[in-house]
Amino acid sequence: MTIDNNSNNDKANQNIKPPPANTVGIIGWIRKNLLGGWVNTLLTLISIYILWLVLPPLFDWALLNADFSGSSGKECTTNGACWAWLDQRINQFFYGFYPPDSYWRVNLSLILLLPALAYILFENLPYSTYGRWFALSYPIISAVLLLGGVGLEGVTTDKFGGFMLNLVAGLAGIILSLPIGVVLALGRRSKLPLIRVFSIAFIEIIRGVPLITLLFVAVIIVQLFLPPGVSLDQLIRVMIMITIFASAYMAEVIRGGLQAIPNGQYEAAQAVGLGYWRSMRLVILPQALKISIPGIVNTFIGLFKDTTLVIIIGLFDILGQARLLQTNPDWMGKVDHETFLLAALFFFIICFSMSRYSINLEKRLDTTNK
Amino acid sequence: MKLNLIRFAAMAIITLLSFGTAHASTLNDVKAAGHLKCGINTGLPGFAFTDDKGNWNGFDVAFCRALAAAVLGNPDKVKYVNLTGKTRFPALASGEIDVLSRNTTWTFSRDVDLGFTFLGVSYYDGQGFIGRKSLGIKSAKELDGASVCIQTGTTTELNLADFFRSNNMKYEPVPIETNAEARAGYLAERCDVYTTDASGLAATKSTFKDAENHMVFPEIISKEPLGPLVRQGDDQWADIARWTLNALIVAEELGVTKANVNEKAKGTKNPEINRMLGKEGSMGKMLGLDATWAVRAIAAGGNYAEIFDKYLGTKTPLGLSRGLNALYKDGGILYAPPIR
């Protein structure tokens, strides 16, 4: 740390000489930040070399030498990427097999998500009572929009696919897991031994196994558990498992939030005569959940990426659509990298912006607590 | 408003929790549901793939459509359930699907031990090898010490192990789940040869830029009779599905095509055609269907030859010749029992 911080307002220093030209401006910045000491210089050179090695060929392949038009893989003849499938297939990457004339229903339910989230996250919005009710009924509204009913044409869950499937599975998992997570987190801190043991066992067992084994359970074993003759929609079974998986992680995030609440709050709630449930509902949980929001967002990012694993059990999320195009006779062997690259890009954009948001939120919560 | 929502939620739950009665006949279940639940692959060139609109197509899919047409009168009344190598058998056993049409090899243990009934053979396949001509070998028996890319999920790994063991050779197995990655591995020379079913090899070879530098070795190391299957214990349903498959083959034999089936259904001089298409006898009734079941099955996607040519044949990117799958009278072994 340098020692020039305090001299800014010092009038005695007004006739001070300007610093040498090579310590300010671009050159100064480069000298200071890139070439300070031989280790730094070496690291800089290595970094530049790596960038030079990677970026130009990638750019050439993905854009300069790429094919953008054609109706089958045969028409992709250059050495670059083959993007000709985009105009035919991009809708399937987004919406799966959802009926094209009903795409608006998917879009609408996605758009409605924003106000619903806003009313949960921010307190001082206009019409907040209606807003809360809207937010609470959002899962039902979006389910109606997506599945049909109440005048809308029914769409079966096997039509769900593409990026929409990742979103639906991820969002449903995170929303449904929130109440379960709260109960488990409270259970883990409960004074009642059996409830505590059960909560700990549930959380640790679910967190201890990979999601794909739970997905195998969903598609292979859940049918065995149900009474003969009853069958449960495949996507629903998968969503149940994703919810169970997410709620174990959610419980740990919320437990962290609960632990961060100072004991005084618990004692104060007791002192004003609130019972366990009321003190939790009115005093502890609102604070604990607020602290946990960044953690919840991070859990969501993780869960959202994990929804790609449904490809292993034969659902067609965005990776599944990529695989599907790779096995289409017209495109076989031409689109292996391109389709995956597109999927990676989508995930990057969504997850990156969410993680930025969560960092932002963390900073904001930090200042309000001080 | 609120009540409406609750009622709707209840309805949604009921539709998602479908109470089928597995003990009753599958035929009645299918008719009651109004659609056929058909298990197909999650994507296999030529056998099951989607078009631009997201509709399923392919050789295996065509059978689902023919069966739906025969039973329900409409080839589009199919709900496709995409299954992987490991989810297919539990799905069939639990009643999640009515019929499995997913390039499944007919083996003793699957037929007997796992409790399924195979309906016949829709495609005679066998496991082979593809390798570079520059390896300088002519036969798979010279592969001692090679690395072999395997597409897993069927009986491929087992056949390979048997083949190398019985020929006293060593190898490095590189088992990969999907054709896309296995092909990438082979092309990058991660492996000397790539092994999967011969149909898959031909399809893979057709995508190579330098296909002339690769060769499929003459050895076919396994028998892979692929066909549709149903649960054991419902003989009526098995009969319906079996004879739908047979009708498609017999139709090729008798020259009944998608184009002329409706014409021929009005009556021909050939009594076997008449029996099949419901003009003579009461074949449909014996199955528990109506008289024109086979007409609809054939009209759905054509006879066996038409389906083969459309999805697998020499005019498709896969470019498979009929080979073993030609009719017995054309030098193949495709032979359906008579409809009599």
Next chain:
Amino acid sequence: MNTKSLWTNERTRGLIFQVLLVVGIAVFIAFIISNTITNLEKAGLASGYSFLGDTASFDINQRLIEYSSTSTYGRAIIVGGLNTIVIAILGILAATVIGFIAGILRLSKNYLISRLVTIYVEFVRNVPVLLQIIFWWVILLSLPKVRNSLSIGDSIFLNNRGIRLPSANFSEGSVLVFLVFFGVLITLYFIKRWSHKRQEKTGKIFPFGFTALGLIIFLPALTFLLTDQPIDFNVPTRGRFNLKGGFNVTPELVALWLALSTYTAAFISEIVRSGILSVSSGQREAASALGLKPSLTMRKIILPQALRVIIPPLTSQYLNLTKNSSLAVAIGYQDIVSIGDTVLNQSGQALEVISIFMIFYLTLSLITSAFMNWYNKRIELVER
């Protein structure tokens, strides 16, 4: 006592809750078991683990214990389990190293470096790991082909079929070499303690690192030469298709290893960064006021304090890495899930195979957690 006071009594209420919970769970489990039994009977499927004794009749390319296609399913699953453990251990080691370096570099004053590391972290964190595994595999496949292998002294070969190293054959006298090796390790432990004490008393720093390295290499090597060279190396040679002999590290293992360790390292670097930032800057200033070099400050002052914040979240990253290794099946690394899949496919014993997966991962998780908790206890702040 009437029912109302029963309900208002906290203890009895707690008891009622717990009894309800236990009864509820018991009923639920009984319901599931009875359904499962009926369903299995109806489908005519046998249940039980006796299938593990049947012949596997498929091959596995990476096996730590004796295995061939005539071995049993049970043995195949053990081979797969060991392969999972191998990738988990390798991955955890590499992820820790990369993660700590990246975490420290992110705080570097070199603008380009800290930016580049940030880009790496953000990119890797936000893309599904399944895609990254495939990505690394494709990259490794572009290494030289087997005919143009890179080699070091014609004994270590690198190509897109892996890294082939000489393997060692141990004959009788080799026991002595190992004894010397472990002897050196024990001696070093005492030297370390002695040097600590001396440093505390006199302030002299003993060059422990160099001494240790020298002894570890020199003494066993000397024994090796003196005892008539009891270990001989099986050096790989070029065969007709492949390199023959030696020990091969497959590109699948390396790709999975790179993917899992870089992915997890991105998360670890975040943990390390916030751990370092949590150490108050007074500590750093105090250290530099005492004249410690920055590298020594980091090693002796900052990291030990940061570790207390780092360890708990680090544990869950280790668990995640282990669990993510189950995606190996995508590129054909034969871990427990990949082999279990094949077993399931051949035997049809879905319930049993999946239960084996779960018990296996659960055991690994518990062991990892237990170890990390023990380590956490050890480095906990001892307040006087």
